[in-house]
Amino acid sequence: MSSAAPLLLSPKEVNLLKQSPTPISILDATWFMPNVARNATDEFLSKRIPGAQFLDLDDVASPHELGLKHMMPDQKKFSQACERLGVTPSSHVVLYDTHSVFSSPRALFMFRSFGHQNSSVINGGLPRWVHEGLPIERNSPSMIPSSHYEPPHFDARLIRDYQQIVENSKLDPQTNPDAEIVLDARAHGRYLGAVPEPRPELSSGHIPNSFSLPFNLFLQKQGTPDGEYTTFLPEQELRAALDNVVGAQYAEKIISGERPVVTSCGSGMTAGVLWLGLSLLGAKNIGLYDExxxxxxxRPSSKIVKTA
Structure with a gap:
């Protein structure tokens, strides 16, 4: 559908892009955990990159049998959202969030899954944009005309469902070459079952035969006089983080595409951070466990491993 853009852009690169004739759609894809007393829409209205529109990942989603939020939309829901946001098939979509790097990779995963390769994430998000002294907008968002976006093809191979995960969890990835390597982006304490989940009445622990790779291990903090923001690690350090979790041999096979890998997290959001980090390393055969x-x-039938 569209040519591939860089996965990551710096704020200054985006600011230059805004001054070029290339059609650009800047989308704020901020999302907060349900136990956080912040509202993404309100924060967008109070401060944003000039010309940005708000992409509500909970709204642009398919219904789920368990009532889960921000599940991947179908083709019609995605195209309608693009039209509402003024995105065309030729637009360079630039995504950011107010955390720095948190929910914007999930939004990028969505666009790329629908073949919109001309899409990027601002590395460091709004905090880095502000730190670098680039302009922000505080008045009412500008109204944009709707666009036309034909429902695109969705690459269903990129998504794993519950049954696929259950069947894969029965296979030991260290002895069975058919096993997909599942990487869990949650905090390590939650993976072990030693720390409770932020969602009430939900058990912590992990999927059998999965690996713990907290998403923040792919990120680095950048200090500023006004605080700090996060960006992705350089490629060499990303590779070292992956090696430390699965071993250099498996990491090499993941990057070459010989061993498929699936990213997971609490609700499918920060799994996008792992997906993007792996993509930066050149890995191709990456799936995401949506729920x-x-x-x-x-689900009561799920086998939960606790190793605390």
Whole structure:
């Protein structure tokens, strides 16, 4: 559908892009955990990159049998959202969030899954944009005309469902070459079952035969006089983080595409951070468990491993 853009852009690169004739759609894809007393829409209205529109990942989603939020939309829902946001098939979509790097990779995963390769994430998000002294907008968002976006093809191979995860969890990835390597982006304490989940009444622990790779291990903090923001690690350090979790041999096979890998997290959001980090390393055969731990642990039949 569209040519591939860089996965990551710096704020200054985006600011230059805004001054070029290339059609650009800047989308704020901020999302907060349900136990956080912040509202993404309100924060967008109070401060944003000039010309940005708000992409509500909970709204642009398919219904789920367990009532889960921000599940991947179908083709019609995605195209309608693009039209509402003024995105055309030729637009360079630039995504950011107010955390720095948190929910914007999930939004990028969505666009790329629908073949919109001309899409990027601002590395460091709004905090880095502000730190670098680039302009922000505080008045009412500008109204944009709707566009036309034909429902695109969705690459269903990129998504794993519950049954696929259950069947794969029976295979030991260290002895069975058919096993997909599942990487869990949640905090390590939640993976072990030693720390409770932020969602009430949901057990912590992990999927059998999965690996713990907290998403923040792919990120680095950048200090500023006004605080700090996060960006992705350089490629060499990303590779070292992956090696430390699965071993250099498996990491090499993941990057070459010989061993498929699936990213998971609490609800399918920060699994996008792992997906993007792996993509930066050149890995191709990457899936995402859409409902992630919330959907898995809600089902009474699920086998939960606790190793605390």
């Amino acid at each position: 992630s731990w919330t959907g898995y642990a809600m």
